Amino acid sequence: MKIAVLPGDGIGPEVTREAVRVLEALDLPGLTLFDGDVGGIAYKRHGHPLPLETLTMAKESDAVLFGAVGDPECDNLERSLRPEQAILGLRKELDLFANLRPAKVFEGLEHLSPLKPEIAKTLDLLIVRELTGDVYFGDKGEKVALDGSREGWDMMSYCETEVQRIALTAFRASRGRGDKHRVTSVDKANVLETSQVWRDSVKAAAVSHPDITLDHMYVDNAAMQIISNPAQFGVILTGNLFGDILSDLASAAVGSIGLLASASMGERRTAHGIFGLYEPIHGSAPDIAGEGKANPMATILSAAMMLRHSFGMEAEAARIDAAVGKALSDGIHGGDLGGDYGTQAIGDAVLERL
Numbered sequence: 001m002k003i004a005v006l007p008g009d010g011i012g013p014e015v016t017r018e019a020v021r022v023l024e025a026l027d028l029p030g031l032t033l034f035d036g037d038v039g040g041i042a043y044k045r046h047g048h049p050l051p052l053e054t055l056t057m058a059k060e061s062d063a064v065l066f067g068a069v070g071d072p073e074c075d076n077l078e079r080s081l082r083p084e085q086a087i088l089g090l091r092k093e094l095d096l097f098a099n100l101r102p103a104k105v106f107e108g109l110e111h112l113s114p115l116k117p118e119i120a121k122t123l124d125l126l127i128v129r130e131l132t133g134d135v136y137f138g139d140k141g142e143k144v145a146l147d148g149s150r151e152g153w154d155m156m157s158y159c160e161t162e163v164q165r166i167a168l169t170a171f172r173a174s175r176g177r178g179d180k181h182r183v184t185s186v187d188k189a190n191v192l193e194t195s196q197v198w199r200d201s202v203k204a205a206a207v208s209h210p211d212i213t214l215d216h217m218y219v220d221n222a223a224m225q226i227i228s229n230p231a232q233f234g235v236i237l238t239g240n241l242f243g244d245i246l247s248d249l250a251s252a253a254v255g256s257i258g259l260l261a262s263a264s265m266g267e268r269r270t271a272h273g274i275f276g277l278y279e280p281i282h283g284s285a286p287d288i289a290g291e292g293k294a295n296p297m298a299t300i301l302s303a304a305m306m307l308r309h310s311f312g313m314e315a316e317a318a319r320i321d322a323a324v325g326k327a328l329s330d331g332i333h334g335g336d337l338g339g340d341y342g343t344q345a346i347g348d349a350v351l352e353r354l
Ligand code: IPM
Pocket: 069, 084, 087, 088, 244, 281, 283
C-alpha cells in the first residue's frame, strides 16, 4: 500500500505529521509512505507548485494524504505558479471528480457550534461536491472593458455526462449512509443556464434510482437552510463553486473548520480499492504556521477516510474516528475550539486513545 504524503505549506506539515504518526501506530503490514513537495514550498524548491516528480509519485501511489497549500509570499506570482494550482492540478490530472465532505457535530460538542445546541445536534450531512469542472476549470482571462477599465471573466459550464457521474456518486453515498436516502441537489437554476443543465441531468440520473428521495434547492436558500434546519439534509449534491462555499459554511456550523476531513475520488481502481486524495478542508493558515497550534484532527480524520475508501479498512478507520471522538469528549481541544492543546499534544491524546 503506497501512500504519497504531500504536506505542503503553512500548517500542512504540522498536521500531516500527526496523521502519519496515527497511521504508523496502526502498524499496517505493507504500508509504505513517500514524501513529496507541493504548493509554495515546491515552487521555492523546484520552480513549480506541482513538480512533475510529485505528480508522478501521486499517480504511482494507491492514495494521497494531502496537507494544505497557500503561501502569502506567492500571492503575486502569475496564477499558474501559485500554490493553489497544486491541488487544482492534482484534482484535474488524477480525475478526482468527486469530493466527499462529511459535516457532523460530535456528540457532546453541541455547545461548540455557533448554532443553538438543539439545532446543532441534528446536523449530520455529507456534501458531495463536483471537483474537476465548473467555473474553476473554464476559460478565464482579463480584458479591457468598453469603458477602458479592467474586466475579469471566468467561464462556467457543466455538461450532462459530468453531472451524471457525480450524481451517481451522491446516490451511492446516500445509500452508504443508511439514513433517509435523501439527496438535495443544489444549483442556481433560476438564473444560470449551467444550473439548468445541472438540474435536468441530475433528474435524468435519478430515474434509475427510485430508492433515492431527490429534491432541488437554490444555493442561496441552501445556505440559509443548512443553518436554520440542518436536520432535513442527508447528502447535498452540488457543483464545484457552490460546494466550496457550502462546505466552509457547514464546517463553521460544526464548530470548527479544524475538524472536517475530506476525500476526493475518481474511478481509478488500485490493487487495494479506489484511488483517492485525502485532505483536511481547512487551508494552510499562515498566521499560525510553525507555532504548533494547529488542530491536526481534520487531517487525522482524513487518514481514516483514506483507510475506509481506498483500502477497505473499515475497522481501522472506525478506530481512528472513535479515538478522535473520545479525545474531543475528554476535553482535548485545540485553539480552534477555545482550548489550549497544541498540535503534538492533540496527536499524543489521539494516539493514547487509539
Ligand atoms: C478547498 C479549497 C480550494 C478550493 C482552494 C485551496 C483552491 O478552498 O479545497 O475547498 O477552492 O477548492
